[in-house]
Amino acid sequence: MTLIDVAIIGGGASGTTTAFHLANTNKKVCILEKNTHTSQRICGGGMSAAVQNWFPFKLLPIVDEIITNVEFSWNNTDKVVTKLPGSSPFWIVKREKLDSFLLDQALNSGCNLLTTFNVVNIKKSSNIWQITALDGRQIEAKAVVIADGSQSPWPKIFKLGPKKQKFACTFSGRIKRKGNLRSETARFEFGLVRNGFAWAFPLNNEVNIGMGTFLDNKNSIPVEEILKSFLPDLGFDPSEVIGQETKLRVWNGHSNLNGDGILLVGDAASLCDPFLAEGLRPALMSGFEAAKCLIYWLDGKVNSLDEYTKVMKNNWGNSMAWGKRISQVFYRFPKVGYQLGVKRPTAPERIAKILSGEMSYEDIAKRVIKRLLFQNSDS
Numbered sequence: 473m474t475l476i477d478v479a480i481i482g483g484g485a486s487g488t489t490t491a492f493h494l495a496n497t498n499k500k501v502c503i504l505e506k507n508t509h510t511s512q513r514i515c516g517g518g519m520s521a522a523v524q525n526w527f528p529f530k531l532l533p534i535v536d537e538i539i540t541n542v543e544f545s546w547n548n549t550d551k552v553v554t555k556l557p558g559s560s561p562f563w564i565v566k567r568e569k570l571d572s573f574l575l576d577q578a579l580n581s582g583c584n585l586l587t588t589f590n591v592v593n594i595k596k597s598s599n600i601w602q603i604t605a606l607d608g609r610q611i612e613a614k615a616v617v618i619a620d621g622s623q624s625p626w627p628k629i630f631k632l633g634p635k636k637q638k639f640a641c642t643f644s645g646r647i648k649r650k651g652n653l654r655s656e657t658a659r660f661e662f663g664l665v666r667n668g669f670a671w672a673f674p675l676n677n678e679v680n681i682g683m684g685t686f687l688d689n690k691n692s693i694p695v696e697e698i699l700k701s702f703l704p705d706l707g708f709d710p711s712e713v714i715g716q717e718t719k720l721r722v723w724n725g726h727s728n729l730n731g732d733g734i735l736l737v738g739d740a741a742s743l744c745d746p747f748l749a750e751g752l753r754p755a756l757m758s759g760f761e762a763a764k765c766l767i768y769w770l771d772g773k774v775n776s777l778d779e780y781t782k783v784m785k786n787n788w789g790n791s792m793a794w795g796k797r798i799s800q801v802f803y804r805f806p807k808v809g810y811q812l813g814v815k816r817p818t819a820p821e822r823i824a825k826i827l828s829g830e831m832s833y834e835d836i837a838k839r840v841i842k843r844l845l846f847q848n849s850d851s
């Protein structure tokens with residue numbers, strides 16, 4: 473069996489990003505993916521244009537819609553429509569299109585792919601990782617990247633990631649027409665979903681409809697009831713949506729994201745934003761940073777994987793620590809949050825800046841604290 477440099481478990485957004493950057497520097501990489509890779513993915517597909525920073529090729533050709541306005545509502549009433557600031561564009565992509573585009577880039581750079589490779593065992597022996605699939609196939613690698621998403625069992629097995637995993641309950645589906653959703657507009661509805669929100673994102677000739685609830689590890693979400701209230705307001709009948717419920721692992725405290733020769737990325741690393749369910753940006757960011765550290769490690773700099781945990785803490789975790797606090801207060805008192813937070817004239821700009829990475833939740837929290845202390849209504 474030939475020994476490769478890095479085996480990547482999972483060919484989603486985080487795995488393909490890691491694979492591209494490693495393959496692009498001539499490392500021997502293989503993505504092990506349990507599916508055949510063309511299946512529709514459960515995701516809203518909302519993504520900050522700031523992710524472009526992590527790629528040398530243009531992502532714009534696979535963007536379905538560029539969002540210029542956001543519309544907020546409370547129980548379909550009390551609506552606010554605001555223009556996003558020009559500096560913070562927000563993109564909507566079809567997830568399967570994004571993932572297969574990133575996969576193609578990785579394959580074109582020399583990465584290998586094994587599909588229907590359902591990883592059931594990962595073990596380390598004499599500094600070599602042995603990864604086994606359900607059908608008995610085996611791969612040996614110097615390092616392993618865990619990129620198999622929210623249901624990944626490996627963080628617990630290797631004692632990585634947060635001690636206590638936290639999950640949001642979500643639903644996402646598509647409708648094959650536009651309804652009356654304004655063009656270039658993303659809709660966020662805060663009153664209909666307990667401890668969470670619903671959304672409608674425009675795609676090319678379709679709309680993505682979804683919802684998430686963020687406070688407790690609940691088992692399900694009353695999807696049909698919420699769709700019945702939400703969809704008529706968008707000009708749809710609830711029977712039109714085809715979708716699926718799933719559990720999304722969200723950020724729940726600073727944690728170790730690496731061991732010796734092993735790294736967690738994306739949802740497997742519990743990186744998803746616990747307030748807005750933004751998981752694509754951290755998936756791509758972690759893929760980029762993981763590859764950077766692995767390149768040094770493979771070249772003999774033995775402590776460089778610890779740097780990965782540090783960078784992700786500084787560049788993502790510190791903001792998420794405040795995102796978690798904001799989520800706990802906002803979703804416990806959502807009506808007050810909507811009136812005092814979302815409906816503020818500056819709110820859309822702030823949200824856009826958070827999603828683009830120009831501002832962190834920490835910046836927002838500090839502004840609010842300052843406002844409360846000094847009663848300065850301009851912040």
Ligand SMILES: Cc1cc2nc3c(=O)[nH]c(=O)nc-3n(C[C@H](O)[C@H](O)[C@H](O)COP(=O)(O)OP(=O)(O)OC[C@H]3O[C@@H](n4cnc5c(N)ncnc54)[C@H](O)[C@@H]3O)c2cc1C
Pocket residue numbers: 481482483484485486487504505506507514515516517518519589590591592619620621622642643644682683718719720737738739740744749750751752753755
């Ligand atoms: C309903 C919903 C809506 C969302 N909307 C948004 C949004 O609008 N914007 C945003 O930024 N984020 C959103 N997210 C979050 C975002 O989808 C995730 O954060 C993102 O998919 C993480 O990518 P990933 O590559 O880490 O994991 P995934 O995309 O889950 O990829 C994991 C891959 O691993 C494979 N795999 C799993 N198990 C194995 C195994 N045993 N062996 C081999 N392969 C395996 C899977 O088949 C899959 O290809 C949403 C999530 C949900 C659930």
